[in-house]
Amino acid sequence: MEKRLFSVISLLLIALMVMSGCSGNQQPQQTQSSGQQEQQPSPSGEETIKIGFFAPVTGPAAADGESALNSAKLAVETINNAGGILGKKIELVDYDDNFKAEQAVSIAQKLTTSDKVVAVVSGSYSNPTRAAAPVYQQAKIPMVSAYAEHPDITKAGDYIFRQSFVGPIQGRAGAEVAVKKLGAKKIAVLQVDNDFGASLVEGFKERVAKLGGEVISVDTFQLGEKEFTPLLTKIKNENPDLIYMVAYAVEGSQIVRQMKQLNMTVQLLGTEGIDATKEFFGVLGKDVEGLVFTTNLNRDDTRKVTQDYIKNYTEKYGFAPDMVGASVYDSFMVLAEAIKLSGQATPDAIKDGMYKIHDFDAVTGVITSYNKLGEVIKPVQVQTVKNGEIHFFDEITDMEIIAPPDIQ
Amino acid sequence: MYGIVVAINVGIFAILALSVNIITGYAGQPNLGQASFFGIGAYTTAILAGKYGVGFLPSLIISGFIAGIVGLLLGLASLRVRDDFLAITTIGFNFVVVAIFQYVPFFGASMGLSIPPLKLFGYPVGYVGLFIIILLLMLLVILFTKRMERSWIGIALVSIRNNEEAAESLGIDTRKFKVISFGIGTLIAGFAGSVYAYYMGFIMSYNFQFMTSITILSMAVVGGLGTIAGPIIGAIVLGLAPEIFRFVSDYRLLIYGAILILMMSFQPQGLVGDGSIFANIVRKLRPKTSGVDQ
Amino acid sequence: MFLQQLVNSIVIGSVYALTAMGATLVYGILRVLDIANAGAYAVGAYIGMAIYALTGNLFVSLIATLIISGAIGICLEKFIYLRLLDKPSIVPLITSIGVFIFIEDLLRLLNGPYAKRFPAKLPFSGIQLSSVSIPATWILVMVVTAVLLFILWYILYHTRIGLAWRATAQDMETAKAMGVNINLVVALNFLLGYGFAAVAGSLIGIMYNSISPTMGDTPAYKMLAIIVLGGLGNPVGTVLAALIIGLVETFLGGYIGFFLPRDAIAFVALIIMLLIRPKGLFASNNA
C-alpha cells in the first residue's frame, strides 16, 4: 500500500520533470525569468522580431478568433512585404486560447519565457486578456489588447496598452448619438450580460442622463441567446424612441430580425459588438437598413491605410474585414510604429515607444496618443447602413467623451 | 516558467479530479456540478482576500469550508433523487451558482473579481511558490484519500456505490455517508478554488461553467474512478493534451473529443482503474499481499 | 401583448419539444444521457442547408436531413453506444460529450467558424392579427413540429413496432425474452432520435436564418432540463415540459425581464420540481 503511494508520487514527479524539461530544452541558458531581454538571433540565423499573439480560434468565440488571426497574419505580411522594421522581419508566434482564461495565462508564460517575444497582441476577449495581463506586466513584455473591453486590463501596469476604447467611452458616444443626433428621449436598453455590455451601458446611462434623455428600461440577456421575442414584445409595449443594443453579432442579428418579425420600426442603435461583416451583416443581408452603430472602423475613411486594409483583407480572405480584425491589425501597426520611434526592438524600448506615439495614422482612425494608463485616445466612429452597405454617419471627437480614464 | 504554469494548472485540476472522485468514484454519486464548488471556493477567496484583505491561510480554509457546507446542503437535498436525476440536479445547481455569480453585484457580477497577488510573511509568492503550495495541498488530499480508502468510511462508501440496499442492511447509514462524501469532496474543491483564485488573479463566472465540471469529471473518469492515481493521471493526460497538441492548434478540440471517445470505448474503467490494461499488468507484477494494516 | 407573448411561448415551446424529443427517445431505451444529440442538431442544420441549396425544395431537404442524420445516429449506436450499455452510466455520458465536442469542432473545421445564412423560401406568408404577428417561419416550425410529434405518437401507440418500443423502454430484458427484436427497436430509436434533433436544427436554422458550428451548445444542456421535467424518457411528458418551459421563460422575460439567464430559469424550475416530485412532473407511475 505504501509502495503504491510512492509510485503515485514518483510518477507525478517524473511528469513534472518531463514538463519542466520540455520548457528547459527550449531555453537552455535561461535559468532566471526575464532577467536580460537582449534581442537574440533566431536559430535560422536571420534576425527577426518575434511578436506573440493569442485569440480564441476554437471554442464559442471562434468566429472572432478567426477574424483576429486573419488580420494578425495580414498585418505581419504587410509589414514584412514593406521591408520589415529596422531591417528585420516580423515573426508571428500565434496561439489559440480556446476562450479560456487558464490557457491565456499559460500562453503568456510560453510567449514570455520560452518563445521570448518582444511584444504581444491580445486578439481575445476580456476574461483571458485580463487574466494574462499581469503575467506580461511582470515579465515586462508590452501587450496591446486589441478589442477587450474590461477597464481593469490596463490597470495591470505600464506595459499594458489598449487599442480599442474602454467600455464607458463608447457608451458615452452612443448616448451622444442617441440623444443629440437621433433625437431620442425615451430609450430602452437591451444588453448582453458580460463586462462588455455592463461597461458600455454604464457610460451610456450616465451620459443620457446628462443630456436630458431617459433610459426607461434595461433588459439583459446571456451570451449565445437566440430568442428575443419575449423581451422585444415587452419593449414594444413600452414604446421607446430608440433601442440601444449592446450585443455581439450573433445575438444582434437575431434582435434585428425578430424586431422586423414583430413589425417594430423603432430606431436601433448598435455598438462595435455587431461590427462583424460575416456574422452580422452576412446573416442579415439587406434587412438592416437604417441601423446606426458606434465602432472604430470607418468604412468611408478615405485615408490610404484604411482603404488598403479593407482591400487587402477582402482580397486575401474573400470577405470584408470587421472591427475585430481592424483592431488587431492596428495593434500590430502600432507596435511596429513604437519600434520605429524608439529605434530598437526590445520590450522596454517598445513600451517607451508606445508612449511616444503621436497622431499615428491607423486603420481605425488617427490615434492622438496613448495616455499614462495605456489607453488609446482616438475618435469614436459612428456608422450607418445604407443600401446594404456600411457608411459614415458621424464621428465623435469631443474630448469630454472620448478621454479615457488615466492614472491620477 | 511555462512548465511551472502548466504544472500549476494540471495540479489544480488534479486536486479537483481527486475531489469529484470521492463523490463519484468512491461513493458512486454522479456529480456533474463540481465546478460550482470550485467556483464557490474561488469567489470566497476573491471576496476575503480582495475585498477584506484576509490572509492566505484563513482564506484557504474558509473557502474550503464554505464550499463544503454548501456541498453538504446539496448532498442533503440530493438524497431525494438518484442516479440520472441526481446527475441532472447537479448540472442544474451548477447553472444556478454561475447565474448568481454573474448577476449579484457583491460577486462582481459581469465584471468579475480581482484577487491581489499571493503574499506569505510579507513576501510575494511567485509561480514556483504557488506550485509548491499546490503540490503540498495535493499531497494532503492524496494522503487523506489514502487513509479514507483504508478505513471504515472508505469501505462504507464503496459498498454504497456497489449496492445501496445491501450496504444499508449491514448497518451503514447510506444517507449519512452520501452526505459526508459530498461534504468532503466539495470541501477539497473549495480549497482548489481558493488556490486557483490566487493563481489567476482574476475570476469570472465563465470559468466555473458546466463545461468545467465536465472537464473535471472527464479527468477522473479517463484516469480511473475510485482510484487515487487515476484522477491524477487523468488530469495530467487531459490537462496536458491542449498544450501538447498546440502544434496542431486547429485540431486540438477534435483530438480532445476523440481521446474521450476512444478512452471510453476501449478502457471504460479508465487508464489505471480496476480491470484496465495497466492495472492488470501491475496486478501480475506485484506479489500477492494480504493487505493487512498493522 | 399577452396574446403575442402566448404565441411566442408556443413557438419557443415547440422548438424545445422537438429538440428534446431526440434525447428523450434515446434515454427511454438506452438510459443514456445523450449530450451528443445536440451535435445531431447542429449537423442537421448544415445538412439541411446544403440539401436545400442543392434542391431548392424545403420538404425534400427536411426529409433527407432526417434520414441522413438518423443514419449517423444508427452508426453512433452500433459502433459506440451499444458496447457501453453495461458500463456505469457515467461512461456513456462522458462518451457522448466526447462525440459532441468532436462533431462541433468537425463542423467548425469543415464550414468555418462564422455563422451562415439559411434563407429558405416558404410557400406561404406570415399572419398579422391585429396586434399579434406570426411570421411565416414560426408557422413552419409549429406545423412541422406538430406533424412530426403526431407521427411519433402514432408510431408509438398505434403500431406493432411502437408497442415493441414501449415494452423495451419498460424493461429491455423482459422485452427481449418476449421475442421483441431489440436491435430493430434500438435502430429505429436512434433513427428517430437523431433524425428529430437534426430536423429541429434545420428548423432553428431557418427560423433564425443563421447556423453556426456552436449552435448545439445551448440545447446540449437545456434539453436535459426539459427531459427530466418531462420524466426522463417519457415522450408525452417531454412535450408538456417543453411547452411549460417555453411559457415560463416567455412570461418571466416578457413581464419582469430576466433576472437570471433564461437557461437558469429552466434549471431552477427543475431543481424545485425535483425536490417536490423526485421522479419528474409527468413520470409514469411504474417508473
Next chain:
Amino acid sequence: MILQGKDIEKSFGGLKALNGVSFELGNNEVLGIIGPNGAGKSTLFNIICGVYSPTKGSIHFEGKNITGLKPHDIARLGIARTFQIAHAFRDMTVLDNILTALGIDEYNGIVSMFKLAKKSDTVESAMSYIELLDLKDAANKKAGELSLGMMRRLEIARALALRPKVLMLDEPCAGLSYDDADEFINLISMLKGQKISIMMVEHNMNVAMRACDRLVVLNFGEKIAEGTPNEIQNDPLVIEAYLGKEE
C-alpha cells in the same frame, strides 16, 4: 420469543399487500414464510427489515418496538438479512465484503469511521466467516467473479459477520441447483447450533419443509395457516391456495 409481528397491514396505493398478519419467531427457531406468488411474503420480509414501514401494526424485537426504524438501525440491533437477488458488492473482494459487515460498530462516529479497517484481528475474524462458509479459495477474488451459489454463501457469511441474533433469508435457494440447496439445508442446521434464530421466505415447498421448524402460510396478504411442516402439508386451505390456480 425474539421477534414478533402484530396485525401488520400494508397497502400500496389502493392495493392491500398485507392485511393483519401476525407472527412470532421463537428463540433458536427456524420459521418459514411460504405462499404462492403475490401472497405478500416479500412485503412482510421488507417491513421487518425496515425497507417499508407498515400502514398499521407493529414489529417487536426482544420486546422492543422497532416499527418504522431504518434498515441500518435494524441491522445494528441484531437482525441481519440476505437478498433474493444476489446483492454482493461486486467490485469488492470476498474479504472486503465480509469486512463491511464487521465495521458495524464503527460507522456511527465521525472519528471511528476513519479508523483503519484492515487490522490483523479484524481480517482474522473475517477469515473465520469465510472459512465457515467454505469460501477460503475465493477470499481475494472479486465478488462479481463468483458463481451464484458462492455469491449466496458470501451473502450469508456477510450477514453472519454482523453477529446477529436473527437471520432473515429471502428465498435463499432460488436459482440454486439441487445439490446446492441440499448443502444449504445442512448449513441451516449448523447455524441453529450457533443459537441464531432464522426466519426465511421460501417459494420452494420442498426446501421449506425440510429446513424449517415451523411455517407461516400467506395468501393474498393474509395468514391462512401456521404450524409445523407436517401440519401445513395436510392443511386443506394451503393445498387449495397452492393448487387452486389450476382449476
